[in-house]
Amino acid sequence: MYVSNAWYAAGFSDEIGDGLLPRLICGEPVVLYRRGDGTPVALEDLCCHRMLPLSRGRREGDAVVCGYHGMTFDASGACIRVPGEGRIAPSYHVRSRPAAERHGFVWVWMGAAELADAAAIPDMRWADDPAWAGHQGSMVVGCDYRMVIDNLLDLTHETLVHESTIGNAAVAETPATVEQHGSSVVVSRWIVDHEPAPLWRERIGPGGNCDRWQVISFVYPSNVVIDVGVAPTGTGAPAGDRSRGVNHMLMNVITPETADSTRYYWRSVRNYDIDDPAKTAAARAAAARIFGEDKAVLEAQHAAMSRFPGRPMINLPLDGPSVRVRRIIDGGIAGQTI
Amino acid sequence: MYVSNAWYAAGFSDEIGDGLLPRLICGEPVVLYRRGDGTPVALEDLCCHRMLPLSRGRREGDAVVCGYHGMTFDASGACIRVPGEGRIAPSYHVRSRPAAERHGFVWVWMGAAELADAAAIPDMRWADDPAWAGHQGSMVVGCDYRMVIDNLLDLTHETLVHESTIGNAAVAETPATVEQHGSSVVVSRWIVDHEPAPLWRERIGPGGNCDRWQVISFVYPSNVVIDVGVAPTGTGAPAGDRSRGVNHMLMNVITPETADSTRYYWRSVRNYDIDDPAKTAAARAAAARIFGEDKAVLEAQHAAMSRFPGRPMINLPLDGPSVRVRRIIDGGIAGQTI
């Protein structure tokens, strides 16, 4: 159920440091740390001897010492010491995976190492663009990772799930367009000349009607970047002058853990008042509330699907983007080159 | 393991109102509410689109709006609106089940709708007979529903399980008789000329020995009505004048949830001192204690049976009524008309 030849976020850059960070990625246990030179390392988080997670051990230079009997592995996964034993057999090793740091995340390649291509790291460039600033966070959601993607591709759910913040009837009632180029799927919705939803009104300040845009991009294998904003009516349209509006880029970085759980990272940035800590704090609080609402719905949906398996579900026309993305992911799972 | 062509209690009348009440009945998720005219509605508690339970949504007149994307279903289960979509396909619907209200309960028919017959609703007529008054309550018991029925059919368990209230040695030592007519099984026990068990002594007041009766009726598909009381010795026998005694009718309404859980409703009424709130409060407290004792035993028994499956169990002669009832239920499961 996972695309293995792909890069997945293992954590924010600032989560990975001197210690040993355990993560579950596509069902595999991975331990993350940094070498002395700062480059990230990703090893199988299981000692090859008796399967104690290496993350329960400790660092020794660039190596990791298992916390049970002291088997020691370097950053390539090779065993370099067994206390009390002279000979180190070549079979004494743990799997190492390609790891790379980009745009504020450490990424791990879960497939065949020789296929790892840094150019395929998901593009989250707004995360380190000085013109944008914001906040980040993460949570574990108890559902299949594809349900988190579905949820973000179809923002008509905002009308009901987020009605006190970013949802209003106009979102669900405004049709969206879809474009696909290779593995990129872009869903665009332009809500023209409407009273903005509560949170957006707060952000743009008092005034007349606005145009609102939602440009949602699926980023292979499992991420979604959303360009959202509102601007005074007439300036927010596709060819309009957004400079009089407010614009946020929401990077949704989604890492499958198991069939029943997903680690969801977000980094949300804006390109206005970027030095205003009150605006950052307000945006962080809004995100915590909104994503908490999503989590509750997704977990209830996943629980129902798990408890009552095999029941048919219908697709609506508005599920078109999700159907395309599932087809792309299925291709990746089947080993197609994306 | 469930009889589907039958009526099951989904709740007490006063539990079902303006809101959306989720229940699990015979393994199926059902959401209950009332139309504006007060009649009860029972719909599948899963949106046909993405399986979010409809009970997480909200009412709109007699319809239900799914809390995810706003699909709206009327009381027949037909979809009447999809926000942002023009066409409503006939496949957009959720299952509706026959529902009826009688004797203080809302009942749902779990089988083929065309077979639903209001005449088959279990008879709990003492619940709304003004000559009787009492209290009601419910609990979830972690066991197979048939074990709750077994427990009520064989009241010899009172001797040990309820020795501080309604049990004494006389219960277990007095033989019972059994009669069966179709799906009705009636177990009768007459305990003549004994010192009553502690709670009954309290109810009838000080005095000499008493006669005690327990007339237990299985009510298809899964309910048990028990006529119990004590009267001064010589007046409580089958042909006796019970008017000098105290009499309770205990309606045990048992709804299977899953293989491992059962919703157990009780309504316990008496035909004496019916306006005395202190007597009602005492009876309610006694019921909470007694049914809590039953729950502890049933859950320990179910846990042992689940942990050590396949071990043989012996039937004793006193299990005769239970064996008959299991045969009736098995017939209903196999589709026999009862």
Added chain:
Amino acid sequence: MYVSNAWYAAGFSDEIGDGLLPRLICGEPVVLYRRGDGTPVALEDLCCHRMLPLSRGRREGDAVVCGYHGMTFDASGACIRVPGEGRIAPSYHVRSRPAAERHGFVWVWMGAAELADAAAIPDMRWADDPAWAGHQGSMVVGCDYRMVIDNLLDLTHETLVHESTIGNAAVAETPATVEQHGSSVVVSRWIVDHEPAPLWRERIGPGGNCDRWQVISFVYPSNVVIDVGVAPTGTGAPAGDRSRGVNHMLMNVITPETADSTRYYWRSVRNYDIDDPAKTAAARAAAARIFGEDKAVLEAQHAAMSRFPGRPMINLPLDGPSVRVRRIIDGGIAGQTI
């Protein structure tokens, strides 16, 4: 996965008394109690009627009364009474198992009763030898019982797991020797002329280097006795005069509960300052800390093995004793006479 023709500890002698003690041994529910004459009884902890654990019932002389309907079983497991029933059929009985008391434990034979041989009770004679005194305790560890044995056979884990108490680098770096005679496997390690690990330094008091010994004996089917101590350098060696050192005997009595849990009893005694309660208290506190560290590692290891089944594990030369013991246990499981 269990040797059935063997004796397992069901509890310390002082845990088994007037009451009914439920235990799970090799996957089987057993209830323990003592007859009026003090001899221990072990019955199947499931009533043969409706499977309520007998341990939820009560004693009546040397018999047990089931807490549901009052079926009563004598110490041989035969039913002697069913309230309200005249006839007791021979099929009304629960399994009784051979039980014996020795060296401060009550032991139960889990196989065919006719093969039970008191001579095969594991030898824990230091537990009631007046020359030795100490403390005892038990805990449930969430892992396969063989992992607890492995852990005790290979004390090189002390270096990392117990580095603040009994571990130091010398343990892991000193080779051990192995001897096997039948089902007895003895691992010996002599750490000569070293600064003792922190807890041993505290026990022997200030001074120069010491010799330390660890003589680990596997006691069929699942126990490990460890003779440990330190003595001034030159006196602790195999042929040395240990009287100037400090010596502890650690009896590890290991009873499988299920595939995922093990009851671990320890009795730890010393042959010096045996009347000093402060030394006993210090030893008890150290044991609680050390065994808690083992439990954390074993449960993390078991969780990883359960979550990621089927992954290969390598054996190191230091696993030799464990490999021998596993072979002995496998022989017992396969029915070989040990």
